[in-house]
Amino acid sequence: MKAIEAVEITKVYPNGVVANRNVSLSVQEGEVHAIVGENGAGKTTLMKIFFGIEKPTSGEIRVFGRPVHISSPKEAIALGIGMVHQHFMLVPSFSVAENIMLGIEPKKGFFSIDFKKMEEIIGDYAKQLNFDVPIWEKVLDLPVGVKQRIEILKALVRGAKILILDEPSSVLTPQEVDDLFGVLRKLVKNGLTVIFITHKLNEVKQIADRITVMRNAQVVGTYDNRNITEMQIVELMIGRKFEYDIKRERREPGEVVLTVRDLDYFREDGAHVLKDVSFSLRSGEILAIAGLEGNGQKELVEILTGLREKAKGEILLNGEKVLGQHPWHLRKKGIAHIPEDRIEVGCALDLSIAENLISDRYHSQPFSGKVVYRKSQVIDFGKKVLREYNIKAKSPHTMVRMLSGGNMQKVVVAREMTNHAQVIIANQPTHGIDVASSEFIRKKLIEARDNGKAVLLISTDLQEVLQIADRILVLYKGEIVAHLKNEDLNETELGYYMLGVKRQEKIQGSL
Amino acid sequence: MKRTLAILELVRFVITVGIALLIGYLFLLFSTDEPTEAFKLFLTGPLTTQRRFVEFLNNSVPLMMTGIALSLVFQAKIFNIGAEGQLFFSAFGAMIFALYFPQTPWLHILVVLFGAALFGALWAFVPAFLKTKWKASELVSSLMMNYISYFFVLFLVNNFFRDKTAGALVSYRFPQSAWLSTLTRFRLNSGIFISIALAIAIGLIVYRTKWGYQIRATGANKKFSLYSGIKTSMVGFWVQLLSGAVAGLAGGIELAAMYRRFVWQSLPGYGFDGIIVAILARNNPFLVIPSALFIAYLRIGANIMGRTTGVAPEIVVVLQSLMILLITAEALLERFKQRAITKEAMKNE
Numbered sequence: 001m002k003a004i005e006a007v008e009i010t011k012v013y014p015n016g017v018v019a020n021r022n023v024s025l026s027v028q029e030g031e032v033h034a035i036v037g038e039n040g041a042g043k044t045t046l047m048k049i050f051f052g053i054e055k056p057t058s059g060e061i062r063v064f065g066r067p068v069h070i071s072s073p074k075e076a077i078a079l080g081i082g083m084v085h086q087h088f089m090l091v092p093s094f095s096v097a098e099n100i101m102l103g104i105e106p107k108k109g110f111f112s113i114d115f116k117k118m119e120e121i122i123g124d125y126a127k128q129l130n131f132d133v134p135i136w137e138k139v140l141d142l143p144v145g146v147k148q149r150i151e152i153l154k155a156l157v158r159g160a161k162i163l164i165l166d167e168p169s170s171v172l173t174p175q176e177v178d179d180l181f182g183v184l185r186k187l188v189k190n191g192l193t194v195i196f197i198t199h200k201l202n203e204v205k206q207i208a209d210r211i212t213v214m215r216n217a218q219v220v221g222t223y224d225n226r227n228i229t230e231m232q233i234v235e236l237m238i239g240r241k242f243e244y245d246i247k248r249e250r251r252e253p254g255e256v257v258l259t260v261r262d263l264d265y266f267r268e269d270g271a272h273v274l275k276d277v278s279f280s281l282r283s284g285e286i287l288a289i290a291g292l293e294g295n296g297q298k299e300l301v302e303i304l305t306g307l308r309e310k311a312k313g314e315i316l317l318n319g320e321k322v323l324g325q326h327p328w329h330l331r332k333k334g335i336a337h338i339p340e341d342r343i344e345v346g347c348a349l350d351l352s353i354a355e356n357l358i359s360d361r362y363h364s365q366p367f368s369g370k371v372v373y374r375k376s377q378v379i380d381f382g383k384k385v386l387r388e389y390n391i392k393a394k395s396p397h398t399m400v401r402m403l404s405g406g407n408m409q410k411v412v413v414a415r416e417m418t419n420h421a422q423v424i425i426a427n428q429p430t431h432g433i434d435v436a437s438s439e440f441i442r443k444k445l446i447e448a449r450d451n452g453k454a455v456l457l458i459s460t461d462l463q464e465v466l467q468i469a470d471r472i473l474v475l476y477k478g479e480i481v482a483h484l485k486n487e488d489l490n491e492t493e494l495g496y497y498m499l500g501v502k503r504q505e506k507i508q509g510s511l
Numbered sequence: 512m513k514r515t516l517a518i519l520e521l522v523r524f525v526i527t528v529g530i531a532l533l534i535g536y537l538f539l540l541f542s543t544d545e546p547t548e549a550f551k552l553f554l555t556g557p558l559t560t561q562r563r564f565v566e567f568l569n570n571s572v573p574l575m576m577t578g579i580a581l582s583l584v585f586q587a588k589i590f591n592i593g594a595e596g597q598l599f600f601s602a603f604g605a606m607i608f609a610l611y612f613p614q615t616p617w618l619h620i621l622v623v624l625f626g627a628a629l630f631g632a633l634w635a636f637v638p639a640f641l642k643t644k645w646k647a648s649e650l651v652s653s654l655m656m657n658y659i660s661y662f663f664v665l666f667l668v669n670n671f672f673r674d675k676t677a678g679a680l681v682s683y684r685f686p687q688s689a690w691l692s693t694l695t696r697f698r699l700n701s702g703i704f705i706s707i708a709l710a711i712a713i714g715l716i717v718y719r720t721k722w723g724y725q726i727r728a729t730g731a732n733k734k735f736s737l738y739s740g741i742k743t744s745m746v747g748f749w750v751q752l753l754s755g756a757v758a759g760l761a762g763g764i765e766l767a768a769m770y771r772r773f774v775w776q777s778l779p780g781y782g783f784d785g786i787i788v789a790i791l792a793r794n795n796p797f798l799v800i801p802s803a804l805f806i807a808y809l810r811i812g813a814n815i816m817g818r819t820t821g822v823a824p825e826i827v828v829v830l831q832s833l834m835i836l837l838i839t840a841e842a843l844l845e846r847f848k849q850r851a852i853t854k855e856a857m858k859n860e
Contacts, residue, residue, distance in 0.1 A: 307738060328740040337738065345738050348731035359728055359739035368721040375719070 002065060003029040003162050003193040004050060004081070009059035011045055017402070019045035020056070021217040027162070029064075032184060032194045034204045037214035038237055038434030040404035043197045046214075047164050050195075051083045052076040063162075082155025083164040086171075088147050092140040096133055097122055100154050125156050129186055144292070145176040152183065163187065164195045169203055170432075171293060174462075174495045181207050199237075199435075201230045215239055238436055246439065246467055248446055253282035253470070257454040258304075258423050263313035265299055265478075273299045274311070275478045281423065286445060286455040288469035288486075290462065292498050296478040297458045298340060301427045304456075305337045306330045317423070331360055336421035338412055340428045340458075346412040347400045354382030354396035357415050389414045390440070406437030413441050417448060424448055427458040442468050462491045476500045483507045531837035535830055542826045549820040553830075556815030557808055563815060565697035569769065571807035573598070575706040576761035577785025578792060578799040579713050580754040585794040586717060587750045588730040591638055593653030594758040595782025596660030597631040599775070601759030602766050603664040604630025606672065606682055606773045609689035609766075619688040624763045631759015632752045634660060639751035643744050649751070661778055668773050682773035691768035702764035707800060709757065714796035726750055758782060784810075787835055809834055 004027050011020040019042045027033045035043045048054040050061065052070040060067055063079045070076050076083070090099050097118050098105075106117040119135055126133055131149050139147060148168060155163055165184075169177045184194055184207060198204060204211055204225075211228065213220040213236040220236050258281040265274040273296045281287050291297055302308035304315065306327040315323040317333055327337075339345040347356050358367050358378055366377045382396025391410045393403060400408060409429070416424060426445060430438035446468055449455050459465050465472055466489060474482040474497040481503035484494075496502040535553070539546040552559075557567035577594045584591045608626035612619055637656055641647035672682040692701050717723040728736045729746045737743045761781060766773060788806055792798035809831060817827035 305738070326740075326742065327738060328742060331740040339738060344732075345734050348728055348735045351728065351731045355724070355728070359735065359741070362724045362728075363721045368724075371720050373719055373721045373724050 001029045002026045002062070004064075004195075005062040006046060006049070007060040007062065009046065009049060009056045009061070011042075011049060011054060012057045018217050020049070020059075023059070023214075023217070023219050025212055025219060025222070027193060027195055028210070029193050030188060030191055031209040032188055032196060032207055034196045034198060034208035034211045035214060036197075036199060036201065036204055036211060036233060036237060038199065038406070038436075040406065040434070041214040041237075042217040043214055044166060047083065047166055047195070047197060050076065050164060051081060077158050077160070080159055080161035081164065082158060082160025082162070084148065084151040084155060084166065084168060086167040088151055090139045090147060090150060093138060095136050095138055096142075096150055097135045099139055099150055100157055102154075104158065121157065122153065125153055128190070129183055131183075144171045144294075145173075145179065148172070148180065149183070152187075160192070162193045162195065164197070166197050167199075168196065169198060169200060171460075173292060173499050174491055175499060177203065201233050204233070205230055213237055234435060238434070246442055246446070248468060248470075249450075251284055251450065251470075253285035254452060255283055256280045257283050257318060258456070259314075259316040260304070261314040261316070263300070263303065263311060263315070265296075265303060265308075265311040267299065273478045274303075276313075277475075277478070277480055279473055279480065279483075281454045281456055283422070283454045284449055284452045285470045286449050286457055286468055288457040288459060288465045288472045289475050290459060290465045290472055290494060290498060291475035293460050295475045297427070297460075297475055300475070301337070301340070301425060301458055304425055305335060305339075331419075331421070334420075334422035336416040336419055336424045338416050338424070338426040338429045340431065342405075342409050342412050347408060349401040350399055352382070352397050353386070353391070353393055353400055353403070353411055354378045356400050356411055357382055357385055357396075357418075360415065360419055385414045385418065404434075406433040409433050409441065410437060413444060417444055421453070423454045423456065425456045425458070428460065429457070430461065430464060438464075462494050465494070466491065474498055476503070480507060527837060531834045534837065535834055538826075538830055538833065539822070543820060543822045545820060549816050549822050552819055553812045553816040556812045556819075559815075561695075562697045563811065565695065565699045567804075567807055567811040568703055569698075569700040570811050571803045572700050572702045572706050572768075573761045573765050573779070573781040574784055574788050574807050575703075575710060575799055575803035576764070577758050577781050578788030578803045579706075579710050579796050580758035580761070581785045581789035582792060582794040582796050582799055583713060583717070583726070583750055583754040583757065585789055586730050587726045587747060588733070589642075589747055589751060590650040591635065591653040591751050591754065592650065592786060593635060593638060593656045593755070593782070594761075594785050595778055595780070596653070596657035597634040597755045597758040598762040598765075598782050599657075599664055599778060600634045600660040600762075601627040601630035602762035602773060602775065603667065604633075604759070605763035605766050606668070606685070609685040610672070610683055612689075614686045614688040616688050619686075620691055620767060623685075623689050623767055624691075624760060627763025628756040628760045631762065632756040634759070635751045635755020639748045639755075642751075643748045657778070657782070665776070672773065674772070677772075679774075680776055685767065685771045689767060690771055691764060693768055698769075700764070700768045702768050705760075705764060706803075709760070710796050710800050713757070717796055722746075722749075758785070806835065 006023055006025045009020050009023045012018050023042065023046060037043050045054060049056050050070070052072045052075050055071060061070060062068065063081070068079060070079065091102070100122055101118050106114040106121070108114040122135055131153065133146060133149055133153070139150065152163070168180060172180060188194060196208065208225050210222055210224055211233065212222040213233060215237060260280070261278050263274055263277040267273050277300065279287070289297060299308060303311045306325055309324060311323065313323065314321060317335065322330060322333065343349065355378060358381065362368060362373065367374055379396050385391070386393060386396055389410050391407050391414070393407060400411060403411065413429065429441050429445065442464065445455055445457065457465070457469060466486065469486050472484045472486055473480050474494065476498060477500065481500070482497040483504065536546065536550050539549050543549050557563050577598060580594050605623050605627040608623045612622050634656060638649045638652035641652050642649045668682050669680060674681055674683045693699060694701055717726060725741050725746045728739070728741060729743045733743050784806060788799060788803045791805070792802035813827045813831045816822060817824050
């Protein structure tokens with residue numbers, strides 16, 4: 001029996017982007033169905049249509065064989081569809097139980113909530129899955145893995161028979177991913193259907209029964225997991241042969257360029273997010289700061305780039321104290337920054353590609369004289385960069401809003417790589433973008449290193465870290481817990497440090 | 512695609528105006544015995560005589576200038592809607608310079624106009640400073656400054672500068688050296704040339720100078736601009752002062768050319784209409800010129816209709832506002848546009 005089907009679904013967004021083009025897909029009851037594709041291939045849109053968040057422009061959805069119109073998540077839930085979003089939808093100040101039962105609380109009399117019944121219900125579901133969730137604790141302080149379980153319970157309590165997981169592993173450590181897969185297997189054994197969106201192929205191979213590949217808003221095909229290799233999936237995803245050829249040759253680093261000493265920072269909400277962080281960065285090396293999201297990386301980068309104030313300690317750029325300076329000065333002194341969030345920070349969506357590329361140098365030759373801003377020069381530069389960075393856009397006049405995630409990120413990277421900075425701070429430079437663009441950006445970072453630039457890479461992607469970094473620092477709860485040379489390291493080992501299971505007694509080597 | 516959208520935008524505008532006119536006509540059916548006659552006057556009134564045509568042009572002068580002022584701040588996504596108060600306060604400033612500065616030909620009127628701009632900038636300084644220093648919402652503070660301007664200026668004019676020989680609550684008359692000339696026997700405000708020139712100049716600043724880039728970038732994404740090294744709070748501060756100066760100039764020109772004394776006992780409303788003008792022009796200073804002419808045409812057309820037919824003046828104002836409301840309603844015909852986008856998008860590739 002088919003659990004859910006999409007028949008000839010087309011979705012056009014108000015800005016003219018076609019996210020799904022005649023997409024047809026059918027998911028069998030009781031299977032784990034993975035949907036893979038590069039960023040912008042239309043996976044998430046299709047799931048949003050299943051869950052009633054977006055309405056299709058045309059086409060039909062069938063749930064257990066019956067054609068349905070799903071116009072809100074509420075209706076989707078009523079049809080037995082549950083969804084766990086990439087960014088969790090939880091109320092941080094509520095307890096686990098309150099979050100799970102939000103809106104469907106069992107009542108005692110007219111007004112009061114039956115907390116005992118609540119605990120019973122949740123306990124039942126948790127026991128079925130061997131979940132260990134702290135029912136009365138606030139969600140706020142719980143680890144991501146637990147938050148995800150809460151989301152799963154939320155869907156199950158509401159009677160989900162089809163569970164959609166959007167990039168569920170992107171926030172988890174390798175160990176947590178294993179746990180998640182255990183849970184998914186149990187769910188399927190209990191008769192549930194699981195739809196699993198991802199772009200991590202090793203995971204797909206591990207867990208999926210069948211795999212649907214999407215590319216460029218269309219379905220390329222659905223395949224049985226046993227009959228397809230990882231490499232074949234990659235080629236279907238990007239539509240061509242793929243060779244992974246990132247090479248990093250050993251190199252002796254040069255002088256120390258950037259030194260961070262005893263950097264200590266309390267966030268506005270009182271959290272102690274950086275605890276006496278010290279390290280130094282040399283020219284001609286890539287130093288990675290690895291760690292799970294939310295261990296102080298965001299704050300560290302913002303302090304280094306002048307976007308966050310009131311930190312204590314010292315930052316030396318070529319021996320000069322620069323802590324607390326405005327980005328204007330820091331950029332002038334040679335710090336480039338690829339920010340974590342390209343949409344909120346890295347681009348102005350409603351300016352053209354060309355104007356985005358010169359936002360840090362619009363004021364100087366050749367783009368401006370003393371007064372006049374030379375649009376033609378800006379466009380010429382845009383044309384050049386479009387070619388060199390292989391950005392897929394009609395012209396440098398195109399608004400950045402129209403670009404896919406990967407191309408948008410290339411615009412950001414192109415700007416930060418062409419400004420002759422000495423230090424490049426790259427925060428999650430390939431987060432959530434397609435394989436080909438990721439590869440391109442990593443190569444560019446290595447190229448910058450080889451040209452004698454100092455690169456600070458902040459990443460939660462272990463593969464990326466192991467692939468391109470020379471040295472690795474692990475940040476855990478605002479502290480540096482390990483300093484490693486990138487030789488004979490593996491993901492599991494790094495994962496232990498990132499989870500806080502292991503830490504070096506004395507940080508090795510010179511920082 | 513870009514051209515299709517531009518054409519679509521124009522078609523949309525024409526259709527919206529058409530719908531607005533239809534509703535306006537239906538409205539008139541219920542408020543007068545001669546709806547057709549009244550409606551004709553409303554539509555063609557400003558073109559029927561030279562006097563009326565000049566009246567329409569004169570009305571567009573302050574609208575154009577407040578439109579420029581507001582398009583500047585809106586361009587930087589700053590919601591300083593204090594143009595009304597700035598205009599009122601700077602009209603007072605113009606009066607001070609007109610009455611007390613030595614009556615040197617040429618120099619005097621220049622001082623009056625610059626003085627007005629200065630007073631406007633001064634009034635804009637308050638919300639700009641509060642925003643930069645303490646992050647106070649400029650929307651609230653500029654709105655409050657409008658009230659302060661109104662009552663404070665009225666208090667000063669009525670108590671200290673009132674011409675007791677005049678039959679109304681007005682200030683002393685400006686000396687001739689402080690007049691801005693009017694042309695033809697229908698008294699065309701020569702400020703129209705100043706305002707058109709200013710629209711072009713400000714347009715060039717916005718699109719063709721490095722400060723303009725800063726303003727546009729800050730408006731497009733403030734976080735991004737700060738990250739890129741633009742001193743966004745300074746941009747916000749100066750753009751408000753410049754906007755205040757332009758709005759101020761509007762007040763100075765209006766008094767020096769049209770009334771030659773301080774005559775207002777209520778807010779003239781140009782600052783608020785300027786918001787409409789700016790929005791209709793999509794915050795593009797160049798487009799403020801046609802946009803201000805359009806709003807002025809509607810205003811004067813309705814006034815002429817009110818004067819010459821039996822339509823009650825209140826109804827005239829309601830009709831005016833109704834028309835503007837319909838025309839600026841962005842969402843109108845959005846679906847129509849959406850369908851075209853969908854078609855276009857599916858056709859590609």
